[in-house]
Amino acid sequence: TKLDDSKMAGAEGDDSLYPIAVLIDELRNEDVQLRLNSIKKLSTIALALGVERTRTELLPFLTDTIYDEDEVLLALAEQLGSFTVLVGGPEFVHNLLPPLESLATVEETVVRDKAVESLRKISQEHSPVDLEVHFVPLVKRLASGDWFTSRTSACGLFSVCYPRVSSTVKAEIRQHFRTLCSDDTPMVRRAAASKLGEFAKVLELDYVKSDIIPLFTALASDEQDSVRLLAVEAGVSIATLLPQEDLEALVMPTLRQAAEDKSWRVRYMVADKFSELQKAVGPEITKTDLVPAFQNLLKDCEAEVRAAAANKVKVFCENLPEDSRETIIMTHILPCVKELVSDTNQHVKSALASVIMGLSTILGKDNTVEHLLPLFLVQLKDECPEVRLNIISNLDCVNEVIGIRQLSQSLLPAIVELAEDAKWRVRLAIIEYMPLLAGQLGVEFFDEKLNSLCMAWLIDHVFAIREAATCNLMKLVEKFGAEWAQNTIVPKVLGMANDSNYLHRMTTLFCINALSGVCGQEITTKHMLPVVLKMSTDQVANVRFNVARCLQKIGPVLDSSALQAEVKPVLEKLATDQDMDVKYFALEAISVLALA
Amino acid sequence: SALAMSSAATTPPSVDKVDGFSRKSVRKAKQKRSQSSSQFRSQGKPIELTPLPLLKDVSAQEQPELFLKKLQQCCAVFDFMDTLSDLKMKEYKRSTLNELVDYVTVSRGYLTEQAYPEVVKMVSYNIFRTLPPSDSNEFDPEEDEPTLEASWPHLQLVYEFFIRFLESQEFQPSIAKKYIDQKFVLQLLELFDSEDPRERDYLKTVLHRIYGKFLGLRAFIRKQINNIFLRFVYETEHFNGVAELLEILGSIINGFALPLKAEHKQFLVKVLIPLHTVRSLSLFHAQLAYCIVQFLEKDPALTEPVIRGLLKFWPKTCSQKEVMFLGELEEILDVIEPTQFVKIQEPLFKQISKCVSSPHFQVAERALYYWNNEYIMSLIEENSNVILPIMFTSLYRISKEHWNPAIVALVYNVLKAFMEMNSTLFDELTSTYKSDRQREKKKEKEREELWKRLEDLELKRSLQSDGIIPT
Numbered sequence A: 001t002k003l004d005d006s007k008m009a010g011a012e013g014d015d016s017l018y019p020i021a022v023l024i025d026e027l028r029n030e031d032v033q034l035r036l037n038s039i040k041k042l043s044t045i046a047l048a049l050g051v052e053r054t055r056t057e058l059l060p061f062l063t064d065t066i067y068d069e070d071e072v073l074l075a076l077a078e079q080l081g082s083f084t085v086l087v088g089g090p091e092f093v094h095n096l097l098p099p100l101e102s103l104a105t106v107e108e109t110v111v112r113d114k115a116v117e118s119l120r121k122i123s124q125e126h127s128p129v130d131l132e133v134h135f136v137p138l139v140k141r142l143a144s145g146d147w148f149t150s151r152t153s154a155c156g157l158f159s160v161c162y163p164r165v166s167s168t169v170k171a172e173i174r175q176h177f178r179t180l181c182s183d184d185t186p187m188v189r190r191a192a193a194s195k196l197g198e199f200a201k202v203l204e205l206d207y208v209k210s211d212i213i214p215l216f217t218a219l220a221s222d223e224q225d226s227v228r229l230l231a232v233e234a235g236v237s238i239a240t241l242l243p244q245e246d247l248e249a250l251v252m253p254t255l256r257q258a259a260e261d262k263s264w265r266v267r268y269m270v271a272d273k274f275s276e277l278q279k280a281v282g283p284e285i286t287k288t289d290l291v292p293a294f295q296n297l298l299k300d301c302e303a304e305v306r307a308a309a310a311n312k313v314k315v316f317c318e319n320l321p322e323d324s325r326e327t328i329i330m331t332h333i334l335p336c337v338k339e340l341v342s343d344t345n346q347h348v349k350s351a352l353a354s355v356i357m358g359l360s361t362i363l364g365k366d367n368t369v370e371h372l373l374p375l376f377l378v379q380l381k382d383e384c385p386e387v388r389l390n391i392i393s394n395l396d397c398v399n400e401v402i403g404i405r406q407l408s409q410s411l412l413p414a415i416v417e418l419a420e421d422a423k424w425r426v427r428l429a430i431i432e433y434m435p436l437l438a439g440q441l442g443v444e445f446f447d448e449k450l451n452s453l454c455m456a457w458l459i460d461h462v463f464a465i466r467e468a469a470t471c472n473l474m475k476l477v478e479k480f481g482a483e484w485a486q487n488t489i490v491p492k493v494l495g496m497a498n499d500s501n502y503l504h505r506m507t508t509l510f511c512i513n514a515l516s517g518v519c520g521q522e523i524t525t526k527h528m529l530p531v532v533l534k535m536s537t538d539q540v541a542n543v544r545f546n547v548a549r550c551l552q553k554i555g556p557v558l559d560s561s562a563l564q565a566e567v568k569p570v571l572e573k574l575a576t577d578q579d580m581d582v583k584y585f586a587l588e589a590i591s592v593l594a595l596a
Numbered sequence B: 001s002a003l004a005m006s007s008a009a010t011t012p013p014s015v016d017k018v019d020g021f022s023r024k025s026v027r028k029a030k031q032k033r034s035q036s037s038s039q040f041r042s043q044g045k046p047i048e049l050t051p052l053p054l055l056k057d058v059s060a061q062e063q064p065e066l067f068l069k070k071l072q073q074c075c076a077v078f079d080f081m082d083t084l085s086d087l088k089m090k091e092y093k094r095s096t097l098n099e100l101v102d103y104v105t106v107s108r109g110y111l112t113e114q115a116y117p118e119v120v121k122m123v124s125y126n127i128f129r130t131l132p133p134s135d136s137n138e139f140d141p142e143e144d145e146p147t148l149e150a151s152w153p154h155l156q157l158v159y160e161f162f163i164r165f166l167e168s169q170e171f172q173p174s175i176a177k178k179y180i181d182q183k184f185v186l187q188l189l190e191l192f193d194s195e196d197p198r199e200r201d202y203l204k205t206v207l208h209r210i211y212g213k214f215l216g217l218r219a220f221i222r223k224q225i226n227n228i229f230l231r232f233v234y235e236t237e238h239f240n241g242v243a244e245l246l247e248i249l250g251s252i253i254n255g256f257a258l259p260l261k262a263e264h265k266q267f268l269v270k271v272l273i274p275l276h277t278v279r280s281l282s283l284f285h286a287q288l289a290y291c292i293v294q295f296l297e298k299d300p301a302l303t304e305p306v307i308r309g310l311l312k313f314w315p316k317t318c319s320q321k322e323v324m325f326l327g328e329l330e331e332i333l334d335v336i337e338p339t340q341f342v343k344i345q346e347p348l349f350k351q352i353s354k355c356v357s358s359p360h361f362q363v364a365e366r367a368l369y370y371w372n373n374e375y376i377m378s379l380i381e382e383n384s385n386v387i388l389p390i391m392f393t394s395l396y397r398i399s400k401e402h403w404n405p406a407i408v409a410l411v412y413n414v415l416k417a418f419m420e421m422n423s424t425l426f427d428e429l430t431s432t433y434k435s436d437r438q439r440e441k442k443k444e445k446e447r448e449e450l451w452k453r454l455e456d457l458e459l460k461r462s463l464q465s466d467g468i469i470p471t
Helices: A001-010 A020-027 A034-041 A042-064 A070-082 A090-103 A111-121 A130-142 A147-157 A158-164 A168-180 A184-204 A203-221 A225-241 A244-250 A251-259 A264-272 A274-299 A303-311 A313-318 A323-339 A346-352 A355-379 A385-393 A394-402 A405-419 A423-440 A442-455 A462-478 A482-498 A502-537 A541-557 A559-575 A581-591 B001-010 B024-029 B063-073 B087-106 B115-127 B152-167 B182-191 B199-213 B215-236 B242-254 B263-270 B285-296 B300-312 B319-335 B336-358 B361-374 B374-382 B384-401 B404-419 B424-465
Strands: none
Touching: A001 A034, A001 A264, A020 A034, A020 B424, A034 A042, A034 A070, A034 A264, A042 A070, A042 A090, A042 B424, A070 A090, A070 A111, A070 A502, A070 B024, A090 A111, A090 A130, A111 A130, A111 A158, A130 A147, A130 A158, A130 A168, A147 A168, A147 A184, A158 A168, A158 A559, A168 A184, A168 A203, A184 A203, A184 A225, A184 A385, A184 B215, A184 B374, A203 A244, A203 A251, A225 A251, A225 A264, A225 A274, A225 A346, A244 A251, A244 A274, A251 A264, A251 B285, A264 A274, A264 A303, A274 A313, A274 A323, A303 A313, A303 A482, A303 B300, A313 B242, A313 B263, A323 A346, A323 A355, A323 B215, A346 A355, A346 A385, A355 A385, A355 A394, A355 A405, A385 A394, A385 A405, A385 A423, A394 A405, A405 A423, A405 A442, A423 A442, A423 A462, A462 A482, A462 A502, A462 B300, A482 A502, A502 A559, A541 A559, A541 A581, A559 A581, B087 B152, B115 B152, B115 B182, B115 B263, B152 B199, B182 B199, B182 B215, B182 B319, B199 B215, B199 B242, B215 B242, B215 B263, B242 B285, B263 B300, B285 B300, B285 B319, B285 B361, B300 B319, B300 B336, B319 B336, B336 B361, B336 B374, B336 B384, B361 B374, B361 B404, B374 B384, B374 B424, B384 B404, B404 B424
């Protein structure tokens, strides 16, 4: 490294060219935007100065002048995280600590978080000795800072230094963490609670039991629900660390209490982390504890909690122990699910609809037909479009188990209704599922029932819908093939070229753009090209320049004789159009297709 | 994961809310909402209360005992989301609460030592509850109707009763402090997040009384308000009762003894100033500005850190907020001491000069109105040799370029005022305007060249390290 240093410092650190004052002036520019630009190029400045002057001049300057716009500080905090090489490599990395320490104490959360992120990053580049001599003292200073910001930042630094220090220092670190967990500002306790799981992971198992468990228990019964809910997350991580026989005594009482917390936010968190929790505690506790807890969450009085739990129904069932899975689902979970289907809150129903179809693979054909199908059908008729959409978008799961035919009778009215929904976002969503539906329902059903919908979207009054409809046609052709396209959709698309509304005429062009590739040379040359060429004399300039763009787009599909004999003269004519946009796109097409 | 908290509190966006074509106010108008806390729901069982005689119908000796019994009865909490349940009992509790309100207002000798814990218990049972999730994930307090508390018919009377109790002549803080303690205050403060403005209004009075009567709780209350604000600014940006808390603080600050303690100054600089950064500033700006000015009237030496703080957090994109900042700054300038003004005038007028040339005419106009303020004008005049050079370029340029004729007219007046104030300097600046611009352009060019050289260097370096050119 010594040799690298001298190389780095030598050639480029030319004082006459880049006096530090000039560079520092840039970092001090009155205009925030310019200051920000300079900070973002801090590595360039460091490079110009060379490693030694970066260490002795630039870094002290940065440390001393940390009073700036938060945006500038954020950029600085980020830069310093990858500055190791610019100060001369790992043996000098601790030179980066002073500015980052100051940044880790500022008020603005994003700056502080970024400083902590950079500190975590460069901690890995410290040797064990440097870690104890430079890094750990910094963590201790932050942990005992006066203002809450520095103590908050400290919480994120314990776990990165703990594994690589001596046992005396480890004891000190544990002590500091303990202190922060009972800090009198809730902000610090929240930070500590959110890092508890991560810290537990690097601790020796004995200390997890003796140190972490009491902290976890205390944080989980904090007076502030915002602290308690973070403890839930930590509890899940801690549970993965403990041997099965300790779980019941050490974490379950606290987690049970969290699942019944008086604050819905805590219960929400339990519901939200339920799958992780299930994995962490294993099959036995799942059976005895989690199943009843899950039932309660599905029946919670707050819709927020029910929705979070509903989201987990499939994964929870999937991960139940195989020997009792079906029984548990049928006797304990399904009754709750049935109630949720007619919940008063649409978010709950919609959360359920997004996973309920997944149960069919778990329960098999007979149970699906008998118990689930009626629920799907109810949800397909739900008043809320999102619920219906969620069911339709997950049809593939049912398709595998019972085939889609069972559903198609109910499916069709639901699709038609969504296709004509007054809200264009809903129409857009259903269009996006069309290719999937078409694949599952098969070409006959499609032609009979859905084709007309797909064509109707092409003349929707919202552009986004017409655009999506165009793209949808392309995907359908990919599924059903060019011959199908030629017989069913191409004639209709081309027919729109004579529409009196220029927007519809343009839709023809957009469709051709999308379809020529999948339809292939023959259909494109024989059927589409003549229509496009004919439209080059359209009275609306927007149509004409879209003809030029269309020709550019389909050019690669055509053979050279068609290009030369048919496309070229038309483009040349358009290139002399009186409208400048038409001219522009014609010339662009000529040059891209190399017809000049 | 402080953010996880706020996302936990919101519902997932639904398709119908995403539709940009339905106006928000139209969508919201449909729902006349009310809500109740989680704890009231799903109790199920009907509540039975045995009717008691009226307090006025029993002898004076029996009253204290009966008072306690009535307090105990009022601990029963009803589910108001279910409009059909317990109708008789709800009415009975309402009339009992009414009776209690009257009783504590007029009676003498009712407040025995045993009554204190019972009063606090009854109040706690009724008002302390987990606030339910907000119904709308995009609640906009400026446009949307707040969700009203369903149990208000009882809740209002409980608050009313509690305030009369606290204000009663017989009330003795020395006894009450055993029950109205830190934990009680903490729960009270959490309720300020209630969406119901009627409830927050009562809470404001309650907290104010407690702050006034319990000296031992004052520091604690201030600290917890601190925490609420810091969390609001740096973690969630959501708390409904900020304006109410600031209003209480306004009168607390008013009572601070001089010299100000370090704790109070820290509160000003590290909490009140950052509150300006919050998106929903408009909802509590008046109260916030009042607090700031209160501080400055107490201790003028704080002017410099306050103004520097405002300049640091000056809005970059939100013109409405910029107008608010300018308004607050004028309130500060109204009370500024000339010695303080001199300390801060340079950075201050650099900002004002930017505002004056804002393409948003309301911002420019608000800043130009400063020149209608006699006191500010006198300060500018005294320091015109410093301020004029800072302002001149912007004024000169917008007098020629601004799109809005009203702004141009205002700028002409300001230029005229400057000309009358200090004609020598004005002439000098006019004559050097062009050469100054050229010098600036030259400097700009030099900057660009410097960076170009630096970038070449970096490029060369990366080529070297890739072994493309030899070192």
